[in-house]
Amino acid sequence: MKQINLFLVVIIALLVLTPIILPSRFDEDFDYxxxxxxxxxxxxxxNLRRFSKWEEFTKADSLTVKKFSDPQEDEKSFVAWDSDNASVASGKFTIDNFSVNRFINYTIKYDGWEKMDSLNVKFDQKENGKTVAKLKYLSQEIPYFYRYFAFFKNPKTKFEESMSNLNQQVKIRLDKDKKEGKLNYGEYRIVELGKTNLLAIRKQSKLAETDVMDKVDGAFETIYKSLINQEEGGLDFDLGFPYIYFTEFDKEKDRTTFFAGIQLIEDLPLQKEMKKVTVPGGQYLLSLHLGPRSKRQQTVDRMIVYAKSKKLALDTKQLEVMLNDPKETDSVKLISRIYIPILKK
Structure with missing residues (x-):
């Protein structure tokens, strides 16, 4: 009997003391x-609606009910879920902070728990066009006796399963986007452009984007006013997207030369400083710039690095097609296509 009692005491002591050596929180790093x-x-x-299609943390309960934030009413994006399954529980996943195409910080609040977990994801565009997502998950402090349960529920497996699902989603979506001709930020394509005729005004400025855009705005304003005058107060045609054709970059003199305008409309006489400019046809390396104009050179630099990795020789000229108005669009949402001619070998 004494031996049995001693055995029970040892077992109880082990149950009580073992959590001391078990992790008090999860602190995991993953690269994919x-x-x-x-x-x-x-x-x-x-996009938390897309996110919810591949994450594995709530998949254990097929009856999980999810609620998504309303962009018109809620300050932050979130998805809240409700489940009776103990392994899923109920909680809320919120985007706490982000920088477009650079990082996203999430907080995770489980019902009945005072503190929150955090998940930070950084995105790194590689020279070969691939993307590395660096995830860091940090849980709240795990209550002493919950550490047994947590030890067998390490989130690493769920992360690995989620990333495997995401990898399949990415392949399907990328194939679909390519078939539809959609260009994604950070993607590089070799395209064949025909000869493009522009109605443009020649400008010179410093290399700084603020100076470039001041000159671009002035050119577009001159063209717009001239066309309005010709149409006696109104335009009955679409001017299309603004074009900027850079023909010279001189770093020593801190100067760039470019033509800013629109695609040439037939039978439209040239006015004031306007010229007919022809952008040569041929093969171009194409990428998408998204964000402030001050970051534009970073996009160009990545294109140059990518071209070197593919043994492509690029010209110094550039053609840029702006897809929204810099005066009316938030700087983080500015979008333009950048084309750089590929030199023939």
Missing amino acids: EFDAPVGLVYDEFY
């Missing part, structure tokens, strides 16, 4: 590489 541009991978993490 995706064969896709950073814009597409980022969107899968940022």
Whole structure:
């Protein structure tokens, strides 16, 4: 009997003391590489409706009910879920902070728990066009006796399963986007452009984007006013997207020369400083710039690095097609296509 009692005491002591050596919180780092541009991978993490299709943390309960934030009413994006399954529980996943195509910080609040877990994801665009997502998960302090349960529920497996699901989603979506001709931020394509005729005004400015855009705005304003005058107060045709054709970059003199305008409209006489400019046809390396104009050179630099990795020789000229108005669009949402001519070998 004494031996049995001693055995029970030992067992109880082990049960009480073992949590001391078990992790008091999860602090995990994961890296995953995706064969896709950073814009597409980022969107899968940022769009919580898409996120909920591949994450594995709530999949254990097929009856889980999810509620998504309303962009018109809620300050932050979130998905809240409700489950009677103990392994899923109920909680709320919120995007706490983000920088487009650079990082997303989430907080995770489980019902009945005072503190929150955090998940931070950084996105790194590689020279070969692939994207590395770097995840860091940090849980709240795990209550003493809950550490037994947590030891067998390490989130690492769920993360690995989630990333495997995401990898399949990315492949399907990338294939679909390519078939539809959609270009994603961070993607590079070699395209064949025909000869493009522009109605443009020649400008010179310093290399700083603020100076470039001041000159671009002045050119577009001159063209717009001239066309309005010709149409006696109104325009009955679409001017289309603004074009900027850079023909010279001189770093020593801190100067760039470019033509800013629109695609040439037939039978439209040239006015004031306007010229007919022809952008040569041929093969171009194409990418998408998203965000402030001050970051534009970073996009160009990545294109140059990518070209070197593919042994492509690029010209110094550039053609840029702006897809929204810099005067009326938030700087983080500015979008433009950048084309750089590929030199023939």
